[in-house]
Amino acid sequence: MRFKLSAHAFTRYWELHAWAGVTAGLVLYIMFLAGGLTLFHEPFETWEEPLAQTQAEGLGLTATLDRALTAHGSVPEDLWFFPAKAGQGEPRLAFLERGEWSTFWFDTKNGRLVRVRERAAHFIYNLHFLWHDTTGRWLYTLAGLLSVCLLLTLVTGVLIHAKDLLRQFHQFRPGKSRRVLWSDMHKVLGVMGLPFQIFYAYSGAFIVLAPLVLKVFAGSVFDGDQKRAAALAWDSFDSAGAASGVKAEGIALDELARRAENARPGFVPEYYHLLGYGRDSGIVEAHGSSGGTPSSSAVVRLREVDGKLLVEPKPESKSAATRRWIVGLHFAHFGGYFARFLLFFLALAGCGTILSGNWIWLSRRPQSRGNEALSRLTVGVGAGAWLALGALLLASRALPLDLAWRGAAEELTFLGVFGGCVLWAFIARDVAGLWWRILALASAVLLPVPFLAARWSSAGMFGSGTRLSSVVAVDVGLLGTAVLLGTIAAFLRRRAVRGSNTARDGRPAWTWGARVLACALLAWGVLSWSTFETGSAVALTIAVGLMSMNTAVTLLAPLWPRALWAAVALIALAIPMFSLAVAGR
């Protein structure tokens, strides 16, 4: 039996889908784009700061921390300590300074603290959930509500297309009119990325809104006991009084780290939260992970003075475990860089779904002031985000490294360029031509960034020192993006000059690029599958694998439908079977 809505429900859901998408779409576009880039936050952080690229001295945790605290001149009551990771980079300290959190690098060679000076990666990370210290929580809460709006848009999209969802999964007719092209693109990308988008919308909304609604649950379920509700929801720990004791000689941090490792099988401490460090009441929280699965992050708490475990390793609450799993999936704590690249491309597909949704709206609705504004906003935001990101990275490499206000200058550059693009879109005569102009500018702005990066770092592609893979990878990624944006701009310009949207064979040339990309992803996925972590990550990696499979199916099907369907179906069947075999290994 086929699912079919009544005419009334169909109309309502169609309107709701369109209005919700158009209203929230462009902000979600920025969130998707920033979120996709945030999947590579760690390499970006290493790339942007020379102090993250040094060879660690190997002094040990206690000696390093003591030297850093000596350089600071006092021991903060609430202190975070981030030692070098895998022997690379200087350690960092974070503590409250005049009521605000400050983070410092500890320059071990010169024995001085250097305030964190580079914020580009951090800014992009915060942009993903609309957070900034100056705007505070309300925009962050709005990001959570927009995620609910996205979820609503996705559910209504499925409802209105439920009767022919399978067809929308693969129907792609780039040779037809532009309206059909946008419509097919929207549906194919939407259906292909559906599991990804639904999960990210849900988990994003949950991460932001769950702490806000916990009070309601505390009132009804726990008779107003907030502490018990928090303990069950997040396994929260009451550390009050940790800094109230007197100075005492405690167990060395290296030994505490070893005990934390032994407390949980496979646990590897990565950084430490020190409360009342150097006092008889001090608590050390070792934060780390125990494998490459979504729920692998963990905290082990020890009393500093005698190294006793404060909470015996007991099964954590189901709610806290669920939240940890949701957060682990959202942050892609699984599957390594293969999963991250797939999620990145799915995030870009999400951006494409949003833009094509706006274009469908514009092509179906009569001309009005509102639609004219939407058309211009779509160009200003859609293309302007790339130029603003390029300008942010260019400013990051062009400004002097020790400039006191470089963080603010970078952020203002981003906002200024982004606002400028939106303004340009509103005053431009040729709106369609703006796409290639802004993208060409983004390419031109991004192109010199890897070369300029050599000013501060010798570990990159154009550096003269020992190269670091993460730094070189970011340089290559930026160059590749610059070339890709330039190519797209050139293609769009040529199309604008010719007044045609099709290539010689009757299909836009970019679909061939998409096909090649899909095949490459597919091959890479098949080849690297056996290296995946097993356990709870397997279910999701299967889903991600199937989505990439669908990319291939969708884009290759028009070439040679039957044979390709059969071949891809066989591979699609083989991959989960193989991964299940790996899981059972």
Added chain:
Amino acid sequence: MSLGAHFAAGLRVSAAILGTLPIALLASCCLARFLPTVEDARFAVGFASFIPVWVAAMCLGFVSRSAVKAWLACLAVGLGLFALAYGVPR
């Protein structure tokens, strides 16, 4: 579209978005209170389900043909769930 029709549409949309929020929260609280399993598990289910329940309630709210009916339905369901969530002992 007349001013009255605009007003009615606004009321209907607000019922679907705002009127369903307390329903979703209270329904999730009821799940967390009354699911036939241990407290830890029922709280996990209830707490994780408030967003899907809200989205489902919004989808139902949007197909309502009348703003008054939509708000009355929200009020009636909300009061019933409130009584369950706060008045009925476990």
